Amino acid sequence: MSRAARFAPLILLVLLLAGLVWRLATPVDTDVHSRLEGQPVPAFTLAPILPGKPGLASADLATGRPRLVNVFASWCVPCVTEIGVLEQLQAKGVAIDGIAVRDQPQALAAFLARNGNPYERIGSDPQSQIQIDLGSSGVPESFIVDGRGIIRYQQIGPIEASDVPMILARLEAAK
Amino acid sequence: MLLCPIVATADSNLPPAYWSNRQLPDPRQEARADALMQEIRCLVCQGQSIADSDAELAGDMRDLVRRRIAQGQSPDQVRSWLIQRYGSWISYRPTSEPAAWPLWIAPLVLLGTGAILIRRRISTRRRP
Amino acid sequence: MIAELGLAALWLAAGLAALQLLLSIPTVRGSVDGAGTIRAVAVLQGILTLTAFAALLVVFARTDLSVALVFENSHSAKPFIYKVAGAWGNHEGSMLLWVTVLAVAGAVFAVLARRTGERTLIAALGAQAALGLGFYAFLLIASNPFARLDPAPLEGKGLNPLLQDPGLAFRPPTLYLGYVGLSIAFSLAVGALVTTEVDSRLARAMRPWVLGAWILLTLGITAGSYWAYYELGWGGFWFWDPVENASLMPWLAATALLHSINVLAARAALKAWTMMLAVLAFSMSMVGTFLVRSGVLTSVHAFAIDPERGTFLLALLAIYVGAAFVLFAVRAPRLREGAPFELVSRESGLVINNLLLTVILGIVFVGTLYPLFVEAITGEKLSVGAPYFNAVAGPLALLLAALVGIGPLLSWRRERRPVLKRLTVPALLGLTALVITVVLSPHLAILPRLGFTVAAFLAAAAPLPLTVRNPLRAPLATWGMVVSHFGIAVALVGMAANGAFTSERLAVARPGQQLTVGPWTVAFDGVTPTAGKNFTALEAELRASRGEGAIILRPQTHYFSDPPMETSEAAIRTFWNGQLYTVVGREDPSGGWQLRLWWKPFVTLIWAGGALIAIGGALALLGRALGGWRSLRRRSAPDWRERYI
Numbered sequence: 001m002s003r004a005a006r007f008a009p010l011i012l013l014v015l016l017l018a019g020l021v022w023r024l025a026t027p028v029d030t031d032v033h034s035r036l037e038g039q040p041v042p043a044f045t046l047a048p049i050l051p052g053k054p055g056l057a058s059a060d061l062a063t064g065r066p067r068l069v070n071v072f073a074s075w076c077v078p079c080v081t082e083i084g085v086l087e088q089l090q091a092k093g094v095a096i097d098g099i100a101v102r103d104q105p106q107a108l109a110a111f112l113a114r115n116g117n118p119y120e121r122i123g124s125d126p127q128s129q130i131q132i133d134l135g136s137s138g139v140p141e142s143f144i145v146d147g148r149g150i151i152r153y154q155q156i157g158p159i160e161a162s163d164v165p166m167i168l169a170r171l172e173a174a175k
Numbered sequence: 176m177l178l179c180p181i182v183a184t185a186d187s188n189l190p191p192a193y194w195s196n197r198q199l200p201d202p203r204q205e206a207r208a209d210a211l212m213q214e215i216r217c218l219v220c221q222g223q224s225i226a227d228s229d230a231e232l233a234g235d236m237r238d239l240v241r242r243r244i245a246q247g248q249s250p251d252q253v254r255s256w257l258i259q260r261y262g263s264w265i266s267y268r269p270t271s272e273p274a275a276w277p278l279w280i281a282p283l284v285l286l287g288t289g290a291i292l293i294r295r296r297i298s299t300r301r302r303p
Numbered sequence: 304m305i306a307e308l309g310l311a312a313l314w315l316a317a318g319l320a321a322l323q324l325l326l327s328i329p330t331v332r333g334s335v336d337g338a339g340t341i342r343a344v345a346v347l348q349g350i351l352t353l354t355a356f357a358a359l360l361v362v363f364a365r366t367d368l369s370v371a372l373v374f375e376n377s378h379s380a381k382p383f384i385y386k387v388a389g390a391w392g393n394h395e396g397s398m399l400l401w402v403t404v405l406a407v408a409g410a411v412f413a414v415l416a417r418r419t420g421e422r423t424l425i426a427a428l429g430a431q432a433a434l435g436l437g438f439y440a441f442l443l444i445a446s447n448p449f450a451r452l453d454p455a456p457l458e459g460k461g462l463n464p465l466l467q468d469p470g471l472a473f474r475p476p477t478l479y480l481g482y483v484g485l486s487i488a489f490s491l492a493v494g495a496l497v498t499t500e501v502d503s504r505l506a507r508a509m510r511p512w513v514l515g516a517w518i519l520l521t522l523g524i525t526a527g528s529y530w531a532y533y534e535l536g537w538g539g540f541w542f543w544d545p546v547e548n549a550s551l552m553p554w555l556a557a558t559a560l561l562h563s564i565n566v567l568a569a570r571a572a573l574k575a576w577t578m579m580l581a582v583l584a585f586s587m588s589m590v591g592t593f594l595v596r597s598g599v600l601t602s603v604h605a606f607a608i609d610p611e612r613g614t615f616l617l618a619l620l621a622i623y624v625g626a627a628f629v630l631f632a633v634r635a636p637r638l639r640e641g642a643p644f645e646l647v648s649r650e651s652g653l654v655i656n657n658l659l660l661t662v663i664l665g666i667v668f669v670g671t672l673y674p675l676f677v678e679a680i681t682g683e684k685l686s687v688g689a690p691y692f693n694a695v696a697g698p699l700a701l702l703l704a705a706l707v708g709i710g711p712l713l714s715w716r717r718e719r720r721p722v723l724k725r726l727t728v729p730a731l732l733g734l735t736a737l738v739i740t741v742v743l744s745p746h747l748a749i750l751p752r753l754g755f756t757v758a759a760f761l762a763a764a765a766p767l768p769l770t771v772r773n774p775l776r777a778p779l780a781t782w783g784m785v786v787s788h789f790g791i792a793v794a795l796v797g798m799a800a801n802g803a804f805t806s807e808r809l810a811v812a813r814p815g816q817q818l819t820v821g822p823w824t825v826a827f828d829g830v831t832p833t834a835g836k837n838f839t840a841l842e843a844e845l846r847a848s849r850g851e852g853a854i855i856l857r858p859q860t861h862y863f864s865d866p867p868m869e870t871s872e873a874a875i876r877t878f879w880n881g882q883l884y885t886v887v888g889r890e891d892p893s894g895g896w897q898l899r900l901w902w903k904p905f906v907t908l909i910w911a912g913g914a915l916i917a918i919g920g921a922l923a924l925l926g927r928a929l930g931g932w933r934s935l936r937r938r939s940a941p942d943w944r945e946r947y948i
Contacts, residue, residue, distance in 0.1 A: 020599060020617055032264055073187060101187070102187035104188065127238060128232055129239065132232075132236060190891060191889075197811055222604075223603055224688075262685075266686060267691075270685070274677055274681060285665045286658075286662055295643060296643055297645075
């Protein structure tokens with residue numbers, strides 16, 4: 001039996017172990033990121049869902065200044081505390097738009113009345129169509145869109161208070 | 176049986192989209208749509224396809240797939256559209272990107288290596 | 304008290320394993336005559352681990368909540384049989400089962416092994432003890448099943464209704480006996496590599512163990528596939544899920560090993576390949592256990608994930624498989640292989656069989672682990688699922704199935720008779736099947752079409768070895784081979800039919816509406832609330848008929864409160880030519896109910912085929928056991944035995 005054949009199993013084992021050791025050391029990241037970072041926001045128009053706020057269209061995201069698009073819902077538990085952080089960002093001058101996924105007007109109105117309303121516009125996405133179009137896989141998620149309508153950053157999960165400086169820096173960079 | 180516990184907690188109160196749980200009237204289109212849905216991975220219950228998953232997002236994706244197929248798009252077009260947004264992770268069928276080439280080369284390598292190893296074991300000389 | 308007894312027995316067993324290993328080294332060298340002691344120690348180890356496992360069963364049967372494991376996994380309201388099954392339905396308990404099977408197998412081997420050379424036997428027992436040591440350490444250090452809680456809680460946490468299912472409760476022991484039974488083959492291979500006594504005697508000693516483990520694995524995998532089919536409500540029988548693949552890989556290796564052993568036994572050839580397969584089979588068992596418990600792969604069957612335990616298991620894997628591979632690399636040159644085989648001979652047929660099985664094993668392995676390696680190297684995520692495995696492993700499996708019809712007809716050494724003539728009828732039948740599928744189902748996909756063709760060919764070719772003057776005098780082992788190979792054809796028909804002819808109806812139906820699925824007309828009569836012992840349910844009533852008479856099916860959705868979850872219980876009715884499979888989903892605001900109906904022609908043949916494969920193996924095992932017993936009394940063997948065994 002040739003030397004290559006005799007030692008091949010051992011070499012393959014070492015490669016396998018290397019891979020498994022890497023996997024044990026690097027925890028599995030189950031987040032699936034959108035591939036649209038660096039791409040223009042897909043064209044869409046969403047109807048309004050709240051009487052006081054206009055709906056959201058892709059054209060509203062290319063007005064010259066960077067905006068934060070927050071994909072959320074009234075039935076989403078982490079969104080409750082995220083609203084507070086979003087209000088902080090709004091106080092610092094960030095323009096925030098919302099996409100309400102699978103939501104009903106009354107439930108949304110009650111949610112915003114209870115927790116705060118940092119949104120300039122809120123679009124209704126009752127069948128997750130625009131959520132899918134953006135490459136988002138859950139709520140809450142946020143997208144930073146620059147003045148020309150290019151998606152610059154995706155945050156999966158709620159924006160925490162500790163994330164605020166990072167978000168502000170990215171918005172600055174998107175100008 | 177629901178094997179994906181996330182579904183129980185994060186549930187909106189809206190009903191499923193129309194085409195989530197209904198078949199397209201044209202059986203050939205439905206067959207194409209179903210074949211595609213078996214190959215698209217669910218983003219919520221990541222061990223299942225959207226055809227099998229009970230997650231709401233999976234239902235909305237099924238609705239999306241069926242509507243696009245009904246409009247005349249090919250399964251490959253719909254698959255590409257989804258891969259543009261979520262990356263090749265979302266397709267259970269490996270794409271034709273270079274990162275997937277070893278998958279298709281591996282069986283040939285295995286067969287070839289095996290053939291070389293057994294070459295000496297099997298003699299093709301015709302003994303009288 | 305019982306728990307402490309169990310723990311003490313475990314520690315003692317670990318100590319004995321150390322003794323067994325240490326004593327085996329000088330005994331194999333020849334400087335000490337420890338054979339008798341080693342055998343006795345192996346038996347004692349088996350008895351002690353059985354005691355420990357019995358202790359675990361007792362504390363679960365009594366719901367002794369002062370034992371942490373019982374608290375986590377049991378509940379006083381659980382039905383008794385599930386209380387007991389709960390002992391192995393968790394990580395620590397199943398590892399204790401693993402270690403028990405390891406030690407008991409070693410004990411039985413120590414007592415019954417007669418055909419192996421003494422030195423090889425002792426070396427094998429030493430290897431078995433070494434295997435045990437690592438897993439004892441894992442149990443005692445990282446997964447103690449007998450840890451106590453003080454003060455004892457008042458009630459347990461483990462009332463998960465999903466786990467109170469006979470399939471889920473009793474399949475693990477079957478599988479474990481299979482996976483860990485392969486350890487004897489591993490240890491024998493290691494022992495034989497140490498003593499370089501790799502010969503036909505070794506093969507005959509290994510065979511019953513591999514056969515026994517393989518039969519149990521076949522049953523376990525078949526049962527698991529059926530359980531997934533009826534329980535999960537999606538009508539599929541195999542998903543190429545990473546955990547499923549982890550259970551399939553040892554089976555593939557064991558099947559290749561089984562056939563390789565026959566060559567080694569009959570011709571004292573394929574020594575290196577057989578030893579490598581023997582090492583590989585149990586290595587795959589260990590890899591499977593690691594993959595399932597470490598959380599390294601995303602799966603539907605996610606168990607309690609613990610990376611720390613994963614690291615320990617990975618270390619054991621590295622040590623055991625690494626040492627075995629090093630031994631192989633070093634000793635392989637010393638294995639004297641004989642002359643090359645003739646191209647058309649039984650040996651060559653088995654070599655090609657080996658090759659194809661190993662390639663399929665390699666494909667499943669690569670496909671399962673590829674996403675991990677791509678992510679490690681490039682950071683990209685991609686998925687490998689059913690489309691890949693079906694496209695690549697499917698054709699190879701079909702090729703293998705076709706060769707299975709031809710191989711057993713070949714003679715050892717060199718086939719001089721015209722074998723092809725005997726295959727005319729099977730070939731014609733295959734061709735007829737192909738033509739029928741083309742005529743009746745012109746739009747069939749290529750894989751199911753070829754599946755029917757090969758299945759027809761194999762079904763006709765498999766019984767050919769029995770076409771001797773008196774089939775009833777043919778050895779039982781031959782009958783076993785025929786039944787198993789025929790079972791492959793049966794399973795193939797089931798799989799092809801499932802892929803090709805399944806009709807699905809998905810609808811939102813109002814009570815009073817009628818749906819059609821396949822030849823069936825199903826009337827939906829409404830949904831009524833009902834309840835069970837620990838759940839409330841919604842039951843749909845469906846009246847199905849395809850001509851004469853109607854049958855009633857009642858699929859249900861169960862709602863549990865502790866923990867809150869809902870499960871879907873399909874209503875399935877089996878007929879001679881298929882299964883009607885019905886599922887009820889949620890209510891739609893429009894007043895309708897989601898219904899999912901399937902008509903699956905001949906789908907039960909899949910598992911019937913699997914059962915036949917296992918039965919064939921049992922016949923072979925019985926035949927060899929009886930043959931061995933008979934040959935102890937009688938020396939002569941009829942001429943044609945050499946042809947067909």
